[in-house]
Amino acid sequence: MFNPHRLIIARKRRGLTSKELAELVGLSPITITRLEKSGNPEPSTIDALSKVLGFSNEFFFGNDVDMLTRNSASFRSLTAMTAKERESALAAGSLAYLTSDWVTSRFNLPNVDLIDFSREREPEYAAQTLRQHWGLGEQPISNVIKLLESKGIRIFSLSEDTKNVDAFSCWRNGIPYIFLNTFKTAEHSRFDALHELGHLVLHKHGEAKGREIEREANQFASFFLMPSADLISHIQFVSSLDQLIKAKRRWGVSVAALTYRLHKTELISDWQYRAFCIQINKKFGTSEPNGLDREKSVVWEKVFRELWNEGITKKDIAEELAIPIEEIESLVFGLVGSFKSINEIIKNKEQFKLRLV
Secondary structure, three states, X not given: OOOHHHHHHHHHHOOOOHHHHHHHHOOOHHHHHHHHHHOOOOHHHHHHHHHHHOOOHHHHHOOOOOOOOOOOOEEOOOOOOOHHHHHHHHHHHXXXXXXXXXXXXXXXXXXXXXXXXXXXXXXXXXXXHHHHHOOOOOOOOOOHHHHHXXXXXXXXXXXXXXXXXXXXXXXXXXXXXXXXXXXOOHHHHHHHHHHHHHHHHHOOOOOOOOHHHHHHHHHHHHHHHOOHHHHHHHOOOOOOHHHHHHHHHHHOOOHHHHHHHHHHOOOOOXXXXXXXXXXXXXXXXXXXXXXOOOOOOHHHHHHHHHHHHOOOOHHHHHHHHOOOHHHHHHHHOOOOOOOOOHHHHHHOHHHHOOOEO
């Protein structure tokens, strides 16, 4: 049977309205609306939809797919995002669900190990408690993506051709998901990932919305990346911006994030904070001085290595799921670089206990 929900996902993924799709296919908007409700299109119509949307005919006859909504996902930023950008990113999330389910059916992934702080919603307490729960102490985090994956969070990338979509997160069937826009700087992505972790543990039940929860998630990420005790023990006095540019690498944050945290900790004055912000904007704009290398996924790298050893490629996965291979690649783009040596991968096997089912 033709699945109307899959047509909606494909249309939104391509950033099209019903009217725009109708014009491209040569149908009336009313016809598209009918097909997205309970339609049973002619084979020629399916061929036309497939050609325009870039999804195979088989995709439209698959089982139902969980569809993300604006209410079910916590976006990093909504101010500059258009409705089309948001819907396209959410549609990518539905394709990620299909991919995740396929992988989960074949691999034992790390179990979820998070704490629900939605009743307290105190960012600093949540950050400190979760650090203690994970045995991190006050030390800096060398690889945020690796840490979150080891705690059962499924991380996917967004290859959206826009900087308006930062990141978003959601819960599905007891599994937490984070989607990152990897076109941002490495420092930005690290902060985004922990901002979304803040949403997952502080706002799990989704009752709160708006600027307040964004502020709480920002505070959580800041406290988690830069614990007060470690910050104070390494920076007692700030004399120049160059000092901050060198120091920021310890915590893997942007110079702006470090400056903000130092100001909130009262290690720099209001006057210094304003002066540093002006210098940062003037000298660097949206770029990042003394930048970090982008973090890579350990789980996705190991999954694809194991699949490769079994003779299964991304193309095979795409064909089985009836998803364009470009969509599979975009979901892990920026998370998987060139494969490490097999010895490096074997070295991590005890931590993740990842194996074929």
